[in-house]
Structure formats: structure tokens, C-alpha cells
Amino acid sequence: MRLNYPTNIKIIRVPCTGKVDVMHMLGAINKGADGVYCVGCLEGSCHYNEGNLRCKERVNHVQTILEEVGIERDRVRMYNLSSGEGPTFAEYAKEMTEHIKNLGPNPLKNK
Amino acid sequence: MIVAERKPFDEIKEMIKERKKVLNIGCGTCVAVCLAGGEKEVDVLTTEIEMARKMDENPIEIDKITIERQCDREYLEALDDMVKDYEALLSMACGAGIQFLAERYPEIPVYPAVNTTFIGINQNVGWYEERCRSCSSCVLGMTAGVCPVTMCAKGVFNGPCGGTNKGKCEISADQPCAWYQIYERLEKQGRLDEILEVVPAQDWENQKPRTVVQPGYEKVKEES
Structure with a gap:
């Protein structure tokens, strides 16, 4: 498809979003990442039954932690798509990049 | 198993707000099983404190360690050489572990990061109910x-x-x-x-602190 999406996104591949832990997301923000988003399969079609639902709960947990700390909770997000939806992947990448650009840099960066 | 809940973040933050160098100590037994104070929860809380203090422009040096059991001398011993480098200790163990830790290092302030809740059972992952x-x-x-x-x-x-x-x-x-x-x-x-x-x-006498010495181990108590 040779689709374009923003180059500032670093992809970390995991076997399933169920593998993504609270510490993976929190650690990234603590080390200065401006945002983190998880892209899982569509709800109801996880190959491991509920990996993406677990990820969603963990994203919610990280959002709560960010709020407690005083950082915008929306720097961490969960997206869902099916593996055949390349264009949607690129679209989400653009959407997240725009969203983070609007929020500005991670406030922890200069501290 | 002993079940605990992590204290609200603001309460923990308030307790250690004046401290600049803290060691967060987890416990690998009951509180690890009930997902309140094991290695993973120690990681999350330590990072959260670090982030919050950076945001408040009051940075903290916070390290972490999880020992097998805080209610056991053998395991606490591992901290002996380490704790002197810290201003305060934060414990994610149950009330018994926290007290035993504080007893071992009476010169260092110890703060609890969890509320010990009950002796209970595991209904499902993350879901516990009191039974005893x-x-x-x-x-x-x-x-x-x-x-x-x-x-x-x-x-x-x-x-x-x-x-x-x-x-x-x-x-x-x-x-x-x-x-x-x-x-x-x-x-x-x-x-x-x-x-x-x-x-x-x-027997309301049981309301005061109790001691159990199992049969065959009486000598251990007598000697100590």
C-alpha cells in the first residue's frame, strides 16, 4: 500500500496488546515520550480472547496515574483496528500525532 | 492470604513530601499475590512518585527493592547494609511487615504505602473477599x-x-x-x-497482641 504516516512514531511490536504492561507505558512517559498509544485488534476479535480488553484496562489505569501526577491523561490512548486495515493504522498515527502536537511536549522533559 | 489495598496516591505523596531520598520496599508474599505491594506494584508506585515530584519541582531520589517477605528476619537482613543510605523507607508490605521493618531499623522513619485490609480468598484475578x-x-x-x-x-x-x-x-x-x-x-x-x-x-483476651509457638519449636522462643 506504501502508505505514509508520521515518522516521529516509534513502533514497538508485541505479540498481542495483552502483553503491554502499565510499566511499559508509564516508563515511556517518565523517560520523556510525549505520548503512547496502543493499537490492538477490534474488540471481540482478539486471538487470545481478551488481550486487547486487558490492554484497554491498563491504558485506563495509566490515564488515572497520569492524572494523579498532574500530566494530561490523554497522552496515553487505546486504538483498535483489524489487521487488514492498513489505511486506518496510518490514519490513527496521524490523529495521535496531531493530538500530541496540540498538547505540546511532555511536561516531564524539562524537569 | 492477607489482602491489602494501595493507599490513595495523594496520601502517600503527602507522607513523604519532605523526604529527598527514599527506598520503596515491596514484599513478595501475600501483598504480591493480591496485587497490592509486589515487585510490579513497587515499580508503578516508584515511577509515579518520581514523576509527581518532578512535576512539583521537588525531585526525589527514590529506589526500589522487593524482598521475599518483610515479616521474616532472614529476608529483612538483606536490607541491613542498604537502608542507612536513605532518609526514609516506604513499605508496601502488610501491617505486620511494616512493623517488623520499623522494628529492625528504629532510627529510620518508615511509611506505609498500603492499607492492610483482611484475611481473604481470591474469587478471581484482582477480586478478593474477606473470610477470616x-x-x-x-x-x-x-x-x-x-x-x-x-x-x-x-x-x-x-x-x-x-x-x-x-x-x-x-x-x-x-x-x-x-x-x-x-x-x-x-x-x-x-x-x-x-x-x-x-x-x-x-475469648476477648485475643484482642491483645497474640503469640503462637508451634509444637516442637518451644526451644526457639526460650532461647531468644
């Missing part, structure tokens, strides 16, 4: 395995009381009547007559 109040006078044999001290809202030893109402307790329609459950199970087991047995009043 460790009253030291177990009557489960005659109550068909339902604890009247824990499960009865009034802790009635000889029940049911007059407040039982269609299987629920008078205090709330959401509160099952433990004595109704005891009645049903005893009936199912064909030993309903046992409900008539009168259990002597609780």
Missing part, C-alpha cells in the same frame, strides 16, 4: 464452614439473631445472613441439630 478475622477460636466445624465472626454482620457466635430476613441481614438487603447460610448448609449435610450447640463467648 483470625479470632483464635475457630468454630467452622460446627457452622458448616461459614464463619459467623466474619460473615455475620454482627459477629454473632450463636445465631441466627432476630434480624434474619429471608436470607438477608436486617442491616442491609445486600448483606447475606451468615446464619441462614449456616442453617442451609447444615441442613444439606443432615446435621441441623448441631446448630443448637451453644458456643461459649469469644
Whole structure:
């Protein structure tokens, strides 16, 4: 498809979003990442039954932690798509990049 | 197992706000199993504190370690050379572990990061329910395995009381009547007559700190 999406996104591949832990997301923000988003399969079609639902709960947990700390909770997000939806992947990448650009840099960066 | 809940973040943050160098100590036994104070929870809390203090422009140097058990001398010993480098200790163990830690290092302030909640069972991942109040006078044999001290809202030893109402307790329609459950199970087991047995009043002496020395280990206590 040779689709374009923003180059500032670093992809970390995991076997399933169920593998993504609270510490993976929190650690990234603590080390200065401006945002983190998880892209899982569509709800109801996880190959491991509920990996993406677990990820969603963990994203919610990280959002709560960010709020407690005083950082915008929306720097961490969960997206869902099916593996055949390349264009949607690129679209989400653009959407997240725009969203983070609007929020500005991670406030922890200069501290 | 002992079940605990992490304290609200603001409470933890407030407790250590004046401290600049803290060691966060997790416990790898009960609180790890109930997902409150094991290695993973220590990681999350340590990072959260670090981030919050950076945001408040009051940076903290916070390190972490999780030992197998904080209620055991053998494991606490591993901290002996380490703790002197810290201004304060934050413990994610149960109340017993926190006290044993504070007892071992009386010169260093120790702060609790969890609320020890109860002795309970694991209904599902992350879901725990209380089952025992460790009253030291177990009557489960005659109550068909339902604890009247824990499960009865009034802790009635000889029940049911007059407040039982269609299987629920008078205090709330959401509160099952433990004595109704005891009645049903005893009936199912064909030993309903046992409900008539009168259990002597609780030994309230058990309200003061208790000590247990298991048979065959008396010498250990005498020597110490």
C-alpha cells in the first residue's frame, strides 16, 4: 500500500496488546515520550480472547496515574483496528500525532 | 492470604513530601499475590512518585527493592547494609511487615504505602473477599464452614439473631445472613441439630497482641 504516516512514531511490536504492561507505558512517559498509544485488534476479535480488553484496562489505569501526577491523561490512548486495515493504522498515527502536537511536549522533559 | 489495598496516591505523596531520598520496599508474599505491594506494584508506585515530584519541582531520589517477605528476619537482613543510605523507607508490605521493618531499623522513619485490609480468598484475578478475622477460636466445624465472626454482620457466635430476613441481614438487603447460610448448609449435610450447640463467648483476651509457638519449636522462643 506504501502508505505514509508520521515518522516521529516509534513502533514497538508485541505479540498481542495483552502483553503491554502499565510499566511499559508509564516508563515511556517518565523517560520523556510525549505520548503512547496502543493499537490492538477490534474488540471481540482478539486471538487470545481478551488481550486487547486487558490492554484497554491498563491504558485506563495509566490515564488515572497520569492524572494523579498532574500530566494530561490523554497522552496515553487505546486504538483498535483489524489487521487488514492498513489505511486506518496510518490514519490513527496521524490523529495521535496531531493530538500530541496540540498538547505540546511532555511536561516531564524539562524537569 | 492477607489482602491489602494501595493507599490513595495523594496520601502517600503527602507522607513523604519532605523526604529527598527514599527506598520503596515491596514484599513478595501475600501483598504480591493480591496485587497490592509486589515487585510490579513497587515499580508503578516508584515511577509515579518520581514523576509527581518532578512535576512539583521537588525531585526525589527514590529506589526500589522487593524482598521475599518483610515479616521474616532472614529476608529483612538483606536490607541491613542498604537502608542507612536513605532518609526514609516506604513499605508496601502488610501491617505486620511494616512493623517488623520499623522494628529492625528504629532510627529510620518508615511509611506505609498500603492499607492492610483482611484475611481473604481470591474469587478471581484482582477480586478478593474477606473470610477470616483470625479470632483464635475457630468454630467452622460446627457452622458448616461459614464463619459467623466474619460473615455475620454482627459477629454473632450463636445465631441466627432476630434480624434474619429471608436470607438477608436486617442491616442491609445486600448483606447475606451468615446464619441462614449456616442453617442451609447444615441442613444439606443432615446435621441441623448441631446448630443448637451453644458456643461459649469469644475469648476477648485475643484482642491483645497474640503469640503462637508451634509444637516442637518451644526451644526457639526460650532461647531468644
